[in-house]
Structure formats: structure tokens, C-alpha cells
Amino acid sequence: MSRLLRIAQVAPLYERVPPALYGGTERVVSYLTEELVARGHHVTLFASGDSRTKAKLVAPTARALRLDGQPRDDLAFHILELARVFEHPRDFDIIHCHVGHLAFPFARLAGASTIHTLHGRLDLPDTFAVFKHFRDQPLVSISHAQRQPFKGLGVNWVGTVYHGLPLDQFPYSRRGGDYLAFLGRISPEKRPDLAIALAKRLGVPLKIAAKVDPVDRVYFQREIEPLLGHPLVDYIGEINDHDKPGFLGAARALVFPIDWPEPFGLVLIEALACGTPVIARRRGSVPELVLHGRTGFIVDTLEDMEQAVRSLDRIERAECRRDVETRFCVERMVDGYEAIYRSLASQARSA
Amino acid sequence: MSRLLRIAQVAPLYERVPPALYGGTERVVSYLTEELVARGHHVTLFASGDSRTKAKLVAPTARALRLDGQPRDDLAFHILELARVFEHPRDFDIIHCHVGHLAFPFARLAGASTIHTLHGRLDLPDTFAVFKHFRDQPLVSISHAQRQPFKGLGVNWVGTVYHGLPLDQFPYSRRGGDYLAFLGRISPEKRPDLAIALAKRLGVPLKIAAKVDPVDRVYFQREIEPLLGHPLVDYIGEINDHDKPGFLGAARALVFPIDWPEPFGLVLIEALACGTPVIARRRGSVPELVLHGRTGFIVDTLEDMEQAVRSLDRIERAECRRDVETRFCVERMVDGYEAIYRSLASQARSA
Numbered sequence: 095m096s097r098l099l100r101i102a103q104v105a106p107l108y109e110r111v112p113p114a115l116y117g118g119t120e121r122v123v124s125y126l127t128e129e130l131v132a133r134g135h136h137v138t139l140f141a142s143g144d145s146r147t148k149a150k151l152v153a154p155t156a157r158a159l160r161l162d163g164q165p166r167d168d169l170a171f172h173i174l175e176l177a178r179v180f181e182h183p184r185d186f187d188i189i190h191c192h193v194g195h196l197a198f199p200f201a202r203l204a205g206a207s208t209i210h211t212l213h214g215r216l217d218l219p220d221t222f223a224v225f226k227h228f229r230d231q232p233l234v235s236i237s238h239a240q241r242q243p244f245k246g247l248g249v250n251w252v253g254t255v256y257h258g259l260p261l262d263q264f265p266y267s268r269r270g271g272d273y274l275a276f277l278g279r280i281s282p283e284k285r286p287d288l289a290i291a292l293a294k295r296l297g298v299p300l301k302i303a304a305k306v307d308p309v310d311r312v313y314f315q316r317e318i319e320p321l322l323g324h325p326l327v328d329y330i331g332e333i334n335d336h337d338k339p340g341f342l343g344a345a346r347a348l349v350f351p352i353d354w355p356e357p358f359g360l361v362l363i364e365a366l367a368c369g370t371p372v373i374a375r376r377r378g379s380v381p382e383l384v385l386h387g388r389t390g391f392i393v394d395t396l397e398d399m400e401q402a403v404r405s406l407d408r409i410e411r412a413e414c415r416r417d418v419e420t421r422f423c424v425e426r427m428v429d430g431y432e433a434i435y436r437s438l439a440s441q442a443r444s445a
Numbered sequence: 446m447s448r449l450l451r452i453a454q455v456a457p458l459y460e461r462v463p464p465a466l467y468g469g470t471e472r473v474v475s476y477l478t479e480e481l482v483a484r485g486h487h488v489t490l491f492a493s494g495d496s497r498t499k500a501k502l503v504a505p506t507a508r509a510l511r512l513d514g515q516p517r518d519d520l521a522f523h524i525l526e527l528a529r530v531f532e533h534p535r536d537f538d539i540i541h542c543h544v545g546h547l548a549f550p551f552a553r554l555a556g557a558s559t560i561h562t563l564h565g566r567l568d569l570p571d572t573f574a575v576f577k578h579f580r581d582q583p584l585v586s587i588s589h590a591q592r593q594p595f596k597g598l599g600v601n602w603v604g605t606v607y608h609g610l611p612l613d614q615f616p617y618s619r620r621g622g623d624y625l626a627f628l629g630r631i632s633p634e635k636r637p638d639l640a641i642a643l644a645k646r647l648g649v650p651l652k653i654a655a656k657v658d659p660v661d662r663v664y665f666q667r668e669i670e671p672l673l674g675h676p677l678v679d680y681i682g683e684i685n686d687h688d689k690p691g692f693l694g695a696a697r698a699l700v701f702p703i704d705w706p707e708p709f710g711l712v713l714i715e716a717l718a719c720g721t722p723v724i725a726r727r728r729g730s731v732p733e734l735v736l737h738g739r740t741g742f743i744v745d746t747l748e749d750m751e752q753a754v755r756s757l758d759r760i761e762r763a764e765c766r767r768d769v770e771t772r773f774c775v776e777r778m779v780d781g782y783e784a785i786y787r788s789l790a791s792q793a794r795s796a
């Protein structure tokens with residue numbers, strides 16, 4: 095089956111594709127889209143107008159919504175985006191949505207071959223009724239753990255596809271450095287306080303590259319900022335894509351002490367791709383992404399984290415890189431989606 | 446044309462229908478629904494499960510969303526509501542939506558006979574593209590002034606229908622009292638400060654019956670609360686439907702010093718129904734609702750407002766009531782909507 099497909103990729107409009115800085119979903123949509131184009135498919139990307147892609151771009155808004163400081167009617171732009179896709183369902187063999195439940199009624203009413211990758215946490219009871227109502231819609235999870243809250247809802251899972259990275263953008267660093275790295279957002283559920291406590295206990299330097307969202311500003315000022323004066327702790331703010339591989343590759347380990355069921359910790363595989371092992375708490379997708387004792391350590395307590403740092407010599411950096419090449423490269427992700435696209439498109443043809 | 450119609454009324458889910466306290470849209474939907482039922486139509490009301498109606502009630506949520514204190518995914522419930530309506534479009538001769546642009550793609554993709562009453566302000570440029578895209582959708586404005594920001598968009602206006610009141614719920618009060626009344630929300634665009642300034646200048650008592658939304662709490666504390674200590678000013682908080690006619694009917698006049706283009710000031714006709722004249726600033730729908738010199742005064746400045754209070758003796762309370770009986774009673778509103786329903790339903794049959 096090497097037939098080329100006409101594929102729509104429907105991205106959220108909050109960040110451009112790929113994002114300038116933070117933005118996991120739009121980043122993954124970009125990796126996926128560019129690889130599909132490279133394979134010869136006819137891809138139309140629905141995304142903000144400042145996106146950069148080799149696909150055909152259809153933009154319901156000139157600029158990504160989150161960058162325009164003013165308050166905006168996000169919903170109006172996403173309705174417009176989905177209308178543009180689903181009013182011409184025959185233009186596509188498959189429509190791949192990354193915008194959550196808003197796309198469900200469009201897909202059903204248009205009778206279009208559609209899959210929805212769910213990028214967020216699913217343990218939000220307010221959404222259960224809408225997922226149940228649309229339980230025929232083909233859903234893709236980004237980890238097995240992500241599905242857990244939907245047990246018993248009877249939704250139509252058609253696969254789990256792990257995120258994958260373009261490895262040329264994450265060069266392997268054979269030798270790490272001496273510091274622990276924390277990368278992402280400063281927020282209570284990311285537990286930067288635990289990373290700082292770990293560094294102090296062990297007397298090891300910690301570098302924090304993280305943004306602070308407006309909603310987390312009070313938490314940052316009250317709980318985290320007072321801890322940043324310590325000589326071992328270096329807070330460097332938000333970093334861009336260009337600086338990220340260097341920051342990760344030069345670390346001794348990535349610390350990921352999360353306290354929420356993160357459906358896929360993208361930074362885990364970014365660190366591993368650079369050869370840097372990860373120390374991650376046992377929540378959400380962590381047990382699927384980390385090979386305990388081979389690419390890092392899965393931990394529960396601060397004591398476990400201390401023990402893990404002391405055991406880092408047992409981890410081979412080459413093994414970390416190898417695991418990403420095998421399980422978390424963009425080619426592997428796109429193989430997964432292509433198989434689902436072909437299966438659904440052929441069902442639609444024979445229907 | 447006395448044929449009975451199968452009608453869906455699609456209400457927002459934020460307040461029950463009718464609301465316990467504040468909530469203009471859900472209140473109007475209730476008046477409309479009950480009168481349609483009284484006329485013999487087969488009406489299905491889509492609304493929160495705690496609504497009270499003689500129509501058939503279909504509830505995508507057990508309780509109104511705003512009363513449940515917790516943060517909620519409002520969108521999920523409204524998607525579910527619209528899916529339930531538009532997945533069975535042949536069950537209805539007409540679907541009447543009160544939920545804004547979210548309903549547009551449902552109506553178009555389902556090919557259903559639908560009208561949308563727009564209840565909010567329309568001067569929000571973020572929404573222009575979505576209205577333009579769906580410019581075939583039949584829209585009803587609640588005043589002529591409301592349409593102004595859409596000039597040139599080419600949308601499909603099928604009528605203006607003023608809100609109407611069930612007059613038995615607003616008994617006429619032949620004699621007013623000595624105080625000025627302010628009723629609604631405490632917020633900068635409602636200008637309660639002007640009402641207070643007016644009372645002080647004239648030495649006339651003012652009663653304020655108003656709620657304070659969380660978003661307006663700082664404004665209330667900084668700008669309004671310090672003014673409430675004055676012996677002429679009586680702040681009585683939010684009042685319920687039962688107490689409202691008494692509060693309005695016993696006033697000398699309602700003061701409505703708004704500083705935004707309010708598309709329909711429901712409280713204006715509530716006061717007039719009780720026989721109480723209104724003093725309202727020339728914004729939005731005010732010039733359509735108030736007959737200057739007959740049911741009250743249309744003003745621009747604080748000086749105009751002073752002059753208006755001094756001229757109140759020229760207004761006959763009976764004339765205020767009469768104007769509501771003529772132009773703003775529920776029967777008149779439902780006549781307006783019935784005519785639009787029949788016109789669209791007959792177009793659909795002949796299409």
C-alpha cells in the first residue's frame with residue numbers, strides 16, 4: 095500500500111506551527127506534517143498564518159492567537175478553521191484533528207473520514223458526556239496511560255501513537271556535563287521545588303529553563319523565587335528551540351518530578367535524544383517512556399531521586415539515544431499514523 | 446396560516462430557564478417558550494435540567510453551569526446540546542438558537558431550518574470572520590442599533606424582534622415613590638457612579654439593586670463602595686424576580702446611565718411596565734426603547750440627567766405602561782418570531 099493520500103492536518107491556533115517557544119501540540123503537528131510531505135503525501139495544514147511548513151497552509155487567522163496580547167474570541171477562530179475543513183470533506187482522504195472535542199460534531203455531521211489525536215489530560219469529568227455521545231469518532235491516544243480515565247466510556251480508540259522527534263534537530267551529545275536540568279513550565283504540578291530540594295541535598299548544580307504562565311505567577315513568586323538565590327540553582331528563563339538541545343545535551347540528567355498524569359512528557363524524549371538520562375516520577379506516561387535502569391530512573395520519593403542521581407553512572411548515554419531512534423523518532427510516529435490513515439481511508443472507500 | 450409548528454428553542458446553559466436571579470437571555474427564552482406553548486405549538490426546550498417549562502425539556506446538563514461553583518468545560522456541554530438538536534433536524538420545522546456563533550456550523554452541516562437570535566454586543570472584530578463565513582445563516586437582532594457593527598459584512602438579517610414581557614408578572618403601579626432606582630450589574634460600563642453623583646447633586650434618594658460579578662469586584666471596591674456611605678444612597682444587593690416589580694414600581698424613575706452600546710436594556714421595559722419612567726443615556730438601543738418626553742428622557746450628560754429628574758412631572762406613568770403593552774409585551778415578541786418561523790419553514794418546504 096504505497097498510495098499517496100490527501101491529508102488535512104488541523105492544528106490548534108494558539109501557537110504557530112512549529113511554535114516560537116513553548117507549545118507541545120503545535121510542535122508535534124509540525125514534525126508530523128513535514129514528514130508526511132517528505133513522503134510525498136498531499137498535505138494541507140490548517141494553522142495560524144505565521145506557521146512555517148512545506149504543506150499547503152490554510153490559515154483562519156494571520157497570527158497565532160496567544161502572541162496577540164489582546165483578549166480574543168478563540169472559539170470563533172477555531173469554528174472558522176473547522177468549517178473550512180469540513181465543508182469540503184471530499185477534498186481529503188483523511189482529516190487528522192488535534193483540537194479536541196470541538197471537532198467531533200463537524201466530523202459526524204460532515205460524514206468525513208476523521209481521526210482525533212487527544213493531546214491533553216482526560217481526567218476531566220465535564221467532558222465525559224461529550225466523549226460518550228461521540229463514541230464512534232476514531233481517537234488516538236499519545237500514551238496508554240492517557241486512556242485510563244476513559245475506562246468504561248466505550249470510546250473508539252484506534253491506536254496509541256507515541257510522539258517522535260526529527261533526530262537531526264536533537265544532536266547526540268556523547269558526554270554530558272555536571273548539572274541537573276529542569277525544563278518546561280514553572281507550575282505546582284511540575285514540582286520545580288522538588289528539583290531544587292534534590293540539588294541542595296546532593297550539592298549538585300541545577301539549571302532551570304522554564305517559562306512562567308500568568309496563571310502561575312503567584313506560585314512562582316511565593317514558592318519558587320525565594321529558592322532561586324541558592325548558589326547551586328541557576329534560573330535561565332524560557333529557552334528557544336535553537337538553545338534547547340545544547341542545554342539538554344550538556345546536562346548530567348534531566349529531572350522530571352511531575353505530580354500530575356502527564357499524557358506524554360515530550361521533554362523526556364528530547365533529553366534522551368541528546369543522550370541525557372532522565373529521572374522522572376511515576377505518573378502518567380512516565381513508565382512507558384523511561385526504561386528504568388537503562389535510560390534513566392522511575393522514582394516516587396525525593397529519596398529515590400537522590401539514589402537515582404548517585405546511580406547515573408550505570409546509564410549509558412548511547413543507550414538513551416538508541417531508544418529514541420528505535421521508539422521515538424519522527425519516522426516511527428509517522429509510520430503509526432500512516433497505518434491508521436490507510437486503514438480508515440480504505441474502510442471509507444469500501445463503505 | 447394557523448398551522449402549528451414543531452419548534453426547538455436552544456438556550457445557553459449558564460443559567461436555568463428562567464434564571465433564579467440575573468440572566469437576560471435565559472429569561473427572554475423562557476417568556477418566548479411559554480407563550481409558544483400557550484399558542485399550541487410543539488416546543489422542545491434545550492436548556493439546563495433545573496429549568497422550569499411547560500415545553501418538553503431536553504437537558505444536556507442537570508444544573509445550570511454558573512451555579513455549580515467549580516470550573517467547568519462550558520464548551521463541552523454546549524457541543525453536546527447542539528449535537529442533540531442538529532443530529533435530528535427533521536424533528537423540527539424550525540430550530541431557534543440563542544447561543545451565538547457556535548451553532549452556525551451545526552446548522553449549515555445539518556441543513557436545518559434555523560434562526561439565530563443574537564443577544565450580545567456585536568462590536569467584537571474577532572468574530573467578524575466567522576459571521577462573514579456563515580453569512581447565509583438567518584439572524585435576528587434584538588434592536589436596530591445592535592446591527593451597526595456588522596454594516597458591510599453582508600450577513601443575512603431576517604428581522605428585528607424586540608424583547609417582550611409577560612405583563613402579568615410586572616403589575617402596573619399607578620403611583621411611584623420618591624427614590625431613583627438603579628438595577629443590574631455594578632460594572633464600569635453601567636456607570637453606577639453617575640447615578641450616585643446625580644442623587645447627591647439633587648439631594649434625592651437612590652436605591653441600588655445590583656450584583657457584583659467576580660470580574661468587577663476590584664472596580665466595586667475601589668470606585669463604588671466608598672460612595673455607598675452617603676445617607677442618600679441605599680445599596681440593597683441583588684434582588685430576585687419576586688421583589689423586582691415592587692422595587693421598580695415604587696421608584697420615581699429608573700436611572701440607566703450606561704456607557705456601552707447595550708443591544709437591549711431589558712430593565713428599561715421592566716421599569717416602564719411597572720409605570721416607572723426611565724432616564725437613560727443615548728447609547729445602543731436606548732433611542733429605540735425610550736420615547737423622549739413621553740416615557741422618560743434620553744440624555745447625554747449629568748446636567749441632562751439633572752434636568753430630566755426635574756422634568757419627571759411631565760411624564761404620565763400610564764403612558765409608560767401603555768407603551769410596553771403596545772410595543773414590548775410577550776405577545777408582540779412572539780408574533781414577531783412566529784412570522785419569521787412560518788416564513789422560513791415554508792421556504793424549506795418549497796425548496
